[in-house]
Amino acid sequence: MAYEAQYYPGATSVAENRRKHMSGKVEKLREVSDDDLTLVLGHRAPGSDYPSTHPPLAEMGEPECSVREMVEATPGAKAGDRVRYVQFVDSMYNAPSTPYFRTYAAAINFRGVDPGTLSGRQVVEARERDMEEVAKFQLETEMSCPALASLRGATVHGHSLRLPEDGIMFDMLDRCRLENGVVIMHKDQVGRAIDKKVDFGKPMSEEEAAKRTTIYRVDNVAFRDDAEVIEWVHTIFEKRTAYGFKPE
């Protein structure tokens, strides 16, 4: 019998969603075109070539190295792309993903990425076209809700604040707005105005967000409701403590 990776314990919807995010088997909910993605990332003009920091690997003549022979370079590394970043922010009010699970999703399912996990934001650094692949995956699937998650290169503090009346996570730089029932982004991820309003579609309803979230909350699925998760957390805590204990 072939081994199947097991990602996360638990029987609740939150545990199931966490497994989905980690395994990358998530539902695609919306389409974001390449040009729209380039616009909101703000690293280069849409349609322009990827600027490079070194010639393509094929032209460089790499040294003889067994590791280089075993591991194929990512498309971005092969082409010599610059390293660029994408940063997501997820509201604490039942956002679909969280920094930890965005990081798991990136690190498990993509190569050549450097995810950074912080309390309120999650950044992925990678060669530009590899980074865009991760960003597109996370934006188009159920890992993001246009109202409760957003692309923010700077100024992320809205994640921990109450939602405004329209349900769009507070943003000091006002990058996303609700217009005619859909969420549009009219600035790039650092707050520079862009030429076009990028449409990210309808926000999730409160019920749908509660169903798709990876956040345990007392007012939705409480952490303590999931006996298997608690058991594993206790096990890991106990073992970490026991192995870290060094009497002298």
Added chain:
Amino acid sequence: MVDPTTNLEDLIQIEICPARFLSPETAQELLNELTNIEGITRAFIHGPRLPTTVPYGPATGHDVDHKFSKTIKIGETELDLAVIFGRIRLEILNEEVRENIREVCERTLPMGYEFRQGLFIQKRQTVSDYAKRGPNADPTTLGLADPKGKVGNRVCMLNPAE
């Protein structure tokens, strides 16, 4: 305006914290309803700042033009919102006023709110207040603005003394 004969120690302080940040329209409606209630001596709106330009990052200096950064009208007074309406702290005369305010909240805040009584606006000068404003500072502005900031455009008198 606090009547100079009123003892500051007898005033009640309450805080109203809506379940959601209020849009300028709802904030204006709530504030207008509150101004119709007799017996509120001071009010303090609290919430995250709405900057006019991007303060840091690669876009520093670009205009923000925030959707919540609007001018609201309270009675005849116009007020530029420098923060999004997160919560309001009020200093009131007595418990009857408190119940009137609770009724207004029931009407204007359908999203739900927390309503509590406590000490939210300081009653005595701190060292910073003293250093900034001196010994004879106006007691009405005490605790309403950062003593290290500029008071001018942050404190609004709705019914200035004649």
